[in-house]
Amino acid sequence: MNFGEHIKQLREQNQLLQRQIASILEMDTAMLSKIERGERKAKREHIPSLAKLFQTNEKELFTIWLADQVCELVQKEDNPSEILKVAELKIKNSN
Amino acid sequence: MNFGEHIKQLREQNQLLQRQIASILEMDTAMLSKIERGERKAKREHIPSLAKLFQTNEKELFTIWLADQVCELVQKEDNPSEILKVAELKIKNSN
DNA sequence: ATTGACTTGTCAAATTTTGTCTAATATAAA
């Protein structure tokens, strides 16, 4: 589940229109549409508003948002899992 | 071990000067210096030349290079490992 | 004090990302 699909699902569960979310996030519906379809990225500042709006955990939403970007970076490559494993090791050793 | 430190180590093992590597990669030493210290990113196209030059495995070098960028994306965050775990799950489920 | 290796800071050019607008498509109600 991508970040975009995720918030689309939340939006539909709450029976809201793109227009309404977009207004709260201060963007037009075209932009939100693109975010929902993963054509554009939401900004970090949007996460708190979205979490509040959907009454969902902000940290979890943020994790999904960032994991999405990690995936985008590696998923077109040969062995994405291997790359992530190396990254994880590096992170763990840096503490 | 970051990508920059890695190639610096390779360079020193091979007793080469920045000047020599830089010339092969067609950049100036200032740029290579920055790459070694992680202030700038090497370009993808540089990996093959570096691998050949140091007679090391290109795919492995590439993995280190990309893992570096993954780390940069997540390491300043609250729970980098958690984010990577979510990313890994997403990757695995997308196959 | 000169030389050679490396680093630092600055800057504009190049590239990428972003937001907005307009038009297109889709869906549903009248």
Added chain:
DNA sequence: TTTATATTAGACAAAATTTGACAAGTCAAT
């Protein structure tokens, strides 16, 4: 079928980021 509303697509310039190049800097050895 018209009308209205929701969503998506495409094009575009503004804004932001990245890049490469240069000049000047440090440092160590001679």
